[in-house]
Amino acid sequence: MDEQDNLALRKFLHDLNNRVGTILATAELLQMEPLPPKANERSRLIENKALEVREIVRNIQEHFMK
Numbered sequence: 001m002d003e004q005d006n007l008a009l010r011k012f013l014h015d016l017n018n019r020v021g022t023i024l025a026t027a028e029l030l031q032m033e034p035l036p037p038k039a040n041e042r043s044r045l046i047e048n049k050a051l052e053v054r055e056i057v058r059n060i061q062e063h064f065m066k
Contacts, residue, residue, distance in 0.1 A: 001064065006064075006065070009064060009065075010065065013057050013060060013061055016053075016057055017054065017057050020050050020053050020054050020057065021054075023046065023050040024047060024050045024051070024054075026046075027043045027044070027046040027047035027050065028047065030043040030046075031043050031044065031047070
């Protein structure tokens with residue numbers, strides 16, 4: 001991978017990680033609201049899946065950004 005591709009990949013991963021952070025923050029805020037049990041369950045699922053995406057982003061960074 002050349003330097004230009006490396007920089008582009010870094011930017012894409014950074015942008016993706018920022019979006020994941022927004023999703024996580026929103027899910028955490030939802031969990032602070034008095035919601036029905038099903039809605040709380042869904043917000044926890046959103047949070048868990050966003051954490052999984054964050055881990056995938058980290059794995060991609062570790063693999064390609066040595």
